[in-house]
Amino acid sequence: MIKANDPSLKSWIEVPENSDFPIQNIPFGIATVAGDTARVVSRIGDKVIDLKVLYDFGYLADLHFALEDFDTDVLNNMMLNGKSGTRNLRNRISELFEVSNNELRNNKNHLEQALIDIDAVEMLLPVRVGDYTDFYSSEQHAYNVGCMFRDPNNALLPNWKHIPVGYHGRASSIVVSGTPFHRPKGQQKPSEDESPVYGPCKLLDFELEMAFVTYQGKELGDTISTDEADDYIFGLTLFNDWSARDIQKWEYIPLGPFLAKNFASHTSPWIVTLDALTPFRVSGPVQDPKVLSYLEYSGDKHIDINLQVSIVPENGLEKEVSNSNYLHMYWNMNQQLAHHTVNGCNINAGDMMASGTISGPEEGMYGSMLEISWKGTKPVSMPDGTERKFIQDNDTVVMRGYSQKDGVRIGFGEVKAKLLPAK
Amino acid sequence: MIKANDPSLKSWIEVPENSDFPIQNIPFGIATVAGDTARVVSRIGDKVIDLKVLYDFGYLADLHFALEDFDTDVLNNMMLNGKSGTRNLRNRISELFEVSNNELRNNKNHLEQALIDIDAVEMLLPVRVGDYTDFYSSEQHAYNVGCMFRDPNNALLPNWKHIPVGYHGRASSIVVSGTPFHRPKGQQKPSEDESPVYGPCKLLDFELEMAFVTYQGKELGDTISTDEADDYIFGLTLFNDWSARDIQKWEYIPLGPFLAKNFASHTSPWIVTLDALTPFRVSGPVQDPKVLSYLEYSGDKHIDINLQVSIVPENGLEKEVSNSNYLHMYWNMNQQLAHHTVNGCNINAGDMMASGTISGPEEGMYGSMLEISWKGTKPVSMPDGTERKFIQDNDTVVMRGYSQKDGVRIGFGEVKAKLLPAK
Numbered sequence: 001m002i003k004a005n006d007p008s009l010k011s012w013i014e015v016p017e018n019s020d021f022p023i024q025n026i027p028f029g030i031a032t033v034a035g036d037t038a039r040v041v042s043r044i045g046d047k048v049i050d051l052k053v054l055y056d057f058g059y060l061a062d063l064h065f066a067l068e069d070f071d072t073d074v075l076n077n078m079m080l081n082g083k084s085g086t087r088n089l090r091n092r093i094s095e096l097f098e099v100s101n102n103e104l105r106n107n108k109n110h111l112e113q114a115l116i117d118i119d120a121v122e123m124l125l126p127v128r129v130g131d132y133t134d135f136y137s138s139e140q141h142a143y144n145v146g147c148m149f150r151d152p153n154n155a156l157l158p159n160w161k162h163i164p165v166g167y168h169g170r171a172s173s174i175v176v177s178g179t180p181f182h183r184p185k186g187q188q189k190p191s192e193d194e195s196p197v198y199g200p201c202k203l204l205d206f207e208l209e210m211a212f213v214t215y216q217g218k219e220l221g222d223t224i225s226t227d228e229a230d231d232y233i234f235g236l237t238l239f240n241d242w243s244a245r246d247i248q249k250w251e252y253i254p255l256g257p258f259l260a261k262n263f264a265s266h267t268s269p270w271i272v273t274l275d276a277l278t279p280f281r282v283s284g285p286v287q288d289p290k291v292l293s294y295l296e297y298s299g300d301k302h303i304d305i306n307l308q309v310s311i312v313p314e315n316g317l318e319k320e321v322s323n324s325n326y327l328h329m330y331w332n333m334n335q336q337l338a339h340h341t342v343n344g345c346n347i348n349a350g351d352m353m354a355s356g357t358i359s360g361p362e363e364g365m366y367g368s369m370l371e372i373s374w375k376g377t378k379p380v381s382m383p384d385g386t387e388r389k390f391i392q393d394n395d396t397v398v399m400r401g402y403s404q405k406d407g408v409r410i411g412f413g414e415v416k417a418k419l420l421p422a423k
Numbered sequence: 424m425i426k427a428n429d430p431s432l433k434s435w436i437e438v439p440e441n442s443d444f445p446i447q448n449i450p451f452g453i454a455t456v457a458g459d460t461a462r463v464v465s466r467i468g469d470k471v472i473d474l475k476v477l478y479d480f481g482y483l484a485d486l487h488f489a490l491e492d493f494d495t496d497v498l499n500n501m502m503l504n505g506k507s508g509t510r511n512l513r514n515r516i517s518e519l520f521e522v523s524n525n526e527l528r529n530n531k532n533h534l535e536q537a538l539i540d541i542d543a544v545e546m547l548l549p550v551r552v553g554d555y556t557d558f559y560s561s562e563q564h565a566y567n568v569g570c571m572f573r574d575p576n577n578a579l580l581p582n583w584k585h586i587p588v589g590y591h592g593r594a595s596s597i598v599v600s601g602t603p604f605h606r607p608k609g610q611q612k613p614s615e616d617e618s619p620v621y622g623p624c625k626l627l628d629f630e631l632e633m634a635f636v637t638y639q640g641k642e643l644g645d646t647i648s649t650d651e652a653d654d655y656i657f658g659l660t661l662f663n664d665w666s667a668r669d670i671q672k673w674e675y676i677p678l679g680p681f682l683a684k685n686f687a688s689h690t691s692p693w694i695v696t697l698d699a700l701t702p703f704r705v706s707g708p709v710q711d712p713k714v715l716s717y718l719e720y721s722g723d724k725h726i727d728i729n730l731q732v733s734i735v736p737e738n739g740l741e742k743e744v745s746n747s748n749y750l751h752m753y754w755n756m757n758q759q760l761a762h763h764t765v766n767g768c769n770i771n772a773g774d775m776m777a778s779g780t781i782s783g784p785e786e787g788m789y790g791s792m793l794e795i796s797w798k799g800t801k802p803v804s805m806p807d808g809t810e811r812k813f814i815q816d817n818d819t820v821v822m823r824g825y826s827q828k829d830g831v832r833i834g835f836g837e838v839k840a841k842l843l844p845a846k
Contacts, residue, residue: 131595136678159673162619163610167678168591168685172554172769173643182644184766187586187715196585198715198765220596220687221605221846247766250582255559255590256679262591263766264643292610292621342621343607343670343686344846346595423644423767 002087002275004094007406011097012105013115015045020402020411023097026090027270027412028075028235031121038073038124042093043270046118049093053114059096059104063088074128075234075271076350079215083231087275123269125176126237127213127350132174133340134209134241134261134354135166137331139285141359144371161289164331164339166353169241170262174352177268177415181242183393183422184263188246196250200422203245203376204391208309208367208399210326211239211354212333213271217347224341226297229334232347235271238307238399238415239354242266245370245390267352268399268415276410280304280403282327291335294342301332305412307358307401309367314394317383324367326401328360393421425510425698427517430829434520435528436538438468443825443834446520449513450693450835451498451658454544461496461547465516466693469541472516476537482519482527486511497551498657498694499773502638506654510698546601546692549660550636550773552594556763557632557664557684557777559588560754562708564782567794584712587754587762589776592664593685597775600691600838604665606816606845607686611669619673623845626668626799627814631732631790631822633749634662634777635756636694640770647764649720652757655770658694661730661822661838662777665689668793668813690775691822691838699833703727703826705750714758717765724755728835730781730824732790737817740806747790749824751783816844 004026011023021027021043031041031048039052052070054060064085069078079086096104104110136142139156142165146155159165175181183204189196213234217224224232241261248260284302305326312318331339336353357367366372369390373379379387391397396418402411427449434446444450444466454464454471462475475493477483487508492501502509519527527533559565562579565588569578582588598604606627612619636657640647647655664684671683707725728749735741754762759776780790789795792813796802802810814820819841825834 131593157676159612159619159676163674165674165678165681167681168593170554170591170768171594172771172774175643182767185646186766189582195712196582196715198717201766220598223608223846244766251586251588252677252679253580253582254675254679255588256675256677258588258590259762259766259768262768289618292619294621339682343609343624343667343682344605345593345682345685348595351595423646 004091005279007408010099011044012099013044013047013097019045020413021045023094024408025276025410026093027272029126029269030073030124033116033121040070040078044097048116048118048121050114057110063092075126076128079234079349082215090273126269126271129171129174129352130348130350132169132171132352133166134169134356135164135336136356137164137329138356138358139330140361141357144359148375164336167256173262174265174267177266180418180420181264182420184244185422186247186259187250189250201244201247205243205245205369206397207241207243207357208307208322208324209239209241209354210236211352212236214347214351216349220346221344224337226334226338229337233274233333235273237271238268238401238412240266240399240415241354266415266417268412270413272412277303277403280405284332285330294338295335297334301334302327302329305401305403310398311388312396319382321372321380322367324358324360324365326358328358391419393419395419427514428702430831433522434467435522436467436470436520442468443836444468446517447831448699448833449516450695452549452692453496453547456539456544463493463501467520471539471541471544473537480533486515498549499551502657502772505638513696548599549692549694552597552775553771553773555592555594555597555775556589557592557779558759559779560752561779561781562753563784564780567782571798587759590679596685597688597690600689603841603843604687605843607667608845609670609682610673612673624667624670628666628668628792629820630664630666630780631730631745631747632662632664632777632781633659634775635659637770637774639772643769644767647760649757649761652760656697656756658696660694661691661824661835663689663822663838664777689838689840691835693836695835700726700826703828707755708753717761718758720757724757725750725752728824728826733821734811735819736807742805744795744803745790747781747783747788749781751781814842816842818842
């Protein structure tokens with residue numbers, strides 16, 4: 001077992017009940033404190049740990065990092081140290097904050113500089129995303145979409161159980177939780193016999209997703225196998241892949257979604273390492289038909305992560321609209337990464353690969369308003385008496401996620417964003 | 424008129440007849456000389472101009488650049504100076520090398536360091552590509568594909584004349600001309616009633632494209648109009664969007680091309696500025712049906728650029744297989760960029776946006792083997808007696824392009840790449 005995952009570990013930092021960030025988590029992110037530069041941070045309870053300060057004071061001296069790995073506004077440099085480098089770093093942070101360790105705890109001066117209240121920092125986008133890929137790997141989601149737009153008896157397309165279907169998305173418009181954004185404008189075709197019109201999107205939707213962040217990969221032309229994939233995955237975030245359904249419907253044939261997706265995507269600020277999530281790995285579904293050799297895998301590669309989505313109207317009460325789980329994936333990350341690189345496509349540190357909408361097998365577990373409201377035919381009732389078929393201006397959408405087992409809860413915090421009216 | 428475009432200008436550097444690089448070109452790129460670091464360069468005739476050296480010696484002192492704009496392995500920094508910055512730089516280079524200017528010409532020591540023979544440098548990928556978008560904007564290409572895979576009487580999809588259809592591609596696998604690459608492996612479905620198989624692609628194709636490179640754009644949420652677009656386009660390159668047709672066919676429904684494209688794309692090393700191409704602007708086709716307001720444009724926004732594609736078998740003679748022109752575009756760059764940002768999608772300095780395959784209206788002008796060999800039904804005869812339906816292992820594909828008018832020829836050089844066998 002990875003040392004830092006031991007369920008019996010306690011920290012000398014107080015961890016509130018049901019916190020997403022016990023000492024067994026040790027996620028990574030980028031933060032600024034008012035008036036200071038961005039730096040790499042971790043978190044325990046409600047304390048943000050400044051790794052630049054820890055480095056400056058020599059607490060990370062036995063590891064192979066340099067100042068520029070922590071004194072930076074993206075995690076990409078740090079991640080170039082690879083799996084073993086970041087694993088050692090996480091273990092060291094765990095050791096330093098473990099209840100019996102007094103190295104830092106007894107140094108008031110260092111402590112004051114190294115620990116910051118979560119409310120005092122601004123969390124930034126954690127990585128410079130080189131390339132962003134979105135998969136389409138939840139069977140229930142693909143089935144629901146197929147039922148609505150094609151034929152319930154033939155809902156999955158012929159390639160769906162052979163290929164972890166994915167497409168390239170826009171990296172520039174990935175922003176961190178909390179960044180407000182505007183309802184996009186674009187072309188829609190109101191009906192079959194009308195001409196297309198230009199105006200604000202009318203059917204704005206969220207998509208509940210998880211994204212994994214990669215380490216530096218191999219050279220262009222080389223492949224990463226399902227067995228090797230774990231070594232190229234740094235960690236995961238919550239991901240909201242906003243979608244303009246009416247724009248998507250008119251544009252996506254034959255080359256896929258484009259302006260329906262690239263106006264904004266939100267990620268949670270904390271990257272929870274794959275190491276921290278290892279205790280929550282579970283087996284996936286039996287894949288029938290049998291997959292091709294390069295997609296076969298061994299071991300438990302799915303992960304049990306509870307996921308919730310809420311809508312919060314302006315000045316209104318929060319309403320939970322989805323309760324899903326990352327284990328409801330047909331294709332796991334190892335298969336996605338092996339597929340992505342089977343043709344020799346190269347990956348870089350900081351690439352993000354999202355799961356696609358995660359919908360569980362029952363109503364209440366669907367990961368988009370398209371499915372929850374079943375194309376608008378089943379509106380959701382809000383506490384204030386209004387209804388939602390899709391997202392309205394000034395609504396805030398919040399996604400949360402955590403794994404729990406043996407008394408340990410490893411969470412992601414939240415990804416949240418407020419939709420402003422069209423500009 | 425932009426000063427540097429004056430057809431009467433001559434340089435004191437010798438320019439061979441039919442060179443792509445007279446003093447009216449002044450393209451930008453990144454080069455290394457054996458044993459030295461990468462830097463920003465330009466070119467006249469067969470001489471590469473080291474802009475780091477020019478900067479060091481003070482020849483660019485009146486402009487607003489810094490050493491790190493030239494002492495770098497990508498053009499992105501330099502491009503952050505925007506259209507007026509790079510226009511002034513191009514004008515200054517033009518001035519310095521104009522036949523009557525002796526500032527640099529008479530300084531043997533400076534000259535020896537500033538000018539390098541083209542054969543002595545290695546040209547690198549000119550920009551760090553943040554995001555890469557591929558459009559699908561040649562009507563003849565879309566028509567040809569529609570005829571082959573759908574219905575000649577209904578070849579264009581309903582959205583094609585309303586939307587400059589595009590999709591996101593992979594930035595990480597864009598490499599510079601001359602980089603060899605391997606035939607990709609992946610899933611194909613040999614026929615309707617067979618199961619998919621895994622193996623080397625059998626139908627490897629080129630796509631003749633131009634790509635434009637953007638300056639830094641506006642904030643997320645803002646739009647760039649067709650009128651403003653020129654100010655956000657730095658320049659153009661030749662672009663080969665390699666495509667694995669059999670992989671594409673099986674994977675692309677419903678989310679578009681993915682592994683069929685992202686194993687490698689090649690760009691030419693020299694970015695020819697939009698300024699240098701201004702004299703070659705021509706009017707585009709009448710667009711019927713009328714486009715929506717945000718896609719309307721004024722002035723001549725198409726560009727007359729002759730384009731050729733050749734195949735060179737290993738140890739064999741070159742065979743020209745296509746002779747097309749960039750003016751055969753239905754949608755121009757201004758429309759593409761206005762469309763791309765109409766939903767608020769942000770662009771960054773160094774983003775690349777490719778045209779899609781450029782096919783002219785007649786046989787001989789098609790920009791892919793798929794069209795040239797009409798799905799393999801019309802093989803091309805090679806000088807050595809062999810045939811080509813698609814590209815074979817160890818073939819080199821070469822694309823060239825230039826504009827010509829009033830005795831001035833502004834060219835791109837070439838983008839070339841050798842296909843190695845599958846790994």
